[in-house]
Amino acid sequence: MAKSPEVKLAVFGRAGVGKSALVVRFLTRRFIWEYDPTLESTYRHQANIDDEVVTMEILDTAGQEDIQQKEGHMRWGDGFFIVYDITDRGSFEEVAPLRSLLEEVKRPKNVPLVLVGNKSDLDHVRQVGTEEGERLAAEMACAFYECSACADEGGTVAEAFHELCREVRRR
Ligand code: GDP
Ligand code: MG
Numbered sequence: 001m002a003k004s005p006e007v008k009l010a011v012f013g014r015a016g017v018g019k020s021a022l023v024v025r026f027l028t029r030r031f032i033w034e035y036d037p038t039l040e041s042t043y044r045h046q047a048n049i050d051d052e053v054v055t056m057e058i059l060d061t062a063g064q065e066d067i068q069q070k071e072g073h074m075r076w077g078d079g080f081f082i083v084y085d086i087t088d089r090g091s092f093e094e095v096a097p098l099r100s101l102l103e104e105v106k107r108p109k110n111v112p113l114v115l116v117g118n119k120s121d122l123d124h125v126r127q128v129g130t131e132e133g134e135r136l137a138a139e140m141a142c143a144f145y146e147c148s149a150c151a152d153e154g155g156t157v158a159e160a161f162h163e164l165c166r167e168v169r170r171r
Contacts, residue, residue: 004052004053004054004055005052005054006054006055007054007056007078007079007165007168007169008056008059008076008077008078009056009058009059009077009079009081009161010059010077010081011023011058011060011061011081012061012070012073012081012083012098013063013084013091013094013095013098014063014085014088014090014091014094015063016063016085016088016091017063017083017084017085017088017118017119018085018118019061019081019083020035020036020037020039020041020060021118021149021150022116022118023041023058023060024149025149025157026158027043027045027058031149031152033150037063037064038064039060039062040059040060040061041060042057042058042059043057043060044057044058045058047162047165049162049165049166050166052169054165056165059073059076059077061073070098071105074101074105078168079111079112079113079114079165079167080111080112080113080164081114081115081116081160081164082099082113083116083117084115084116084118084128085117085118085119086118086119086120086122086123086126086128086146087119087126087127087128088128089127089128092117092128092132092136095115095136109171112164112167112170112171114142114143114144114145114163114164115136115142115143115145116145117147118146118149119149120146120148121151143160143164143167145159145160145163147160
């Protein structure tokens with residue numbers, strides 16, 4: 001029997017944007033309010049995506065790494081999430097530099113990437129418009145999801161993970 005494909009996914013973004021909450025939501029369908037922000041973890045998870053069993057290795061970065069560590073994580077991964085917090089403009093401004101570093105590390109490969117604007121439940125304190133996220137994703141030629149790790153009714157978080165797996169498998 002053919003071995004099921006494995007994809008390595010890494011989650012990037014400023015500390016506090018909700019990377020761990022998103023990963024835990026995806027893996028357990030639960031929301032965990034407080035998660036050690038300094039913790040870096042990897043998880044293995046199998047999912048059926050388009051009638052194929054895919055094994056994911058997911059690296060939840062802490063978001064406080066120095067450049068060497070970041071580059072190491074980028075070399076390790078096949079596909080990447082860049083996450084920002086819609087209530088934190090600074091986290092949005094960190095997206096483009098992360099993308100540039102990714103392009104540099106992965107050159108000449110075209111990098112499978114998904115942009116995620118998290119904490120959409122906090123619309124009343126929003127600092128980054130949905131259109132801004134859409135525009136940036138269009139510039140980066142990648143998929144874009146606005147979602148909430150704590151109120152993920154539509155299953156958008158899982159959709160984003162599955163889309164990134166597809167994107168990796170297409171290359
Ligand atoms: P990380 O540093 O990127 O891993 O961020 P965490 O997952 O540790 O989350 C940082 C903080 O944001 C925690 O207090 C979480 O409870 C909170 N948080 C994460 N995702 C959401 C979300 O979708 N909505 C809201 N309201 N809070 C969130
Ligand atoms: Mg974390």
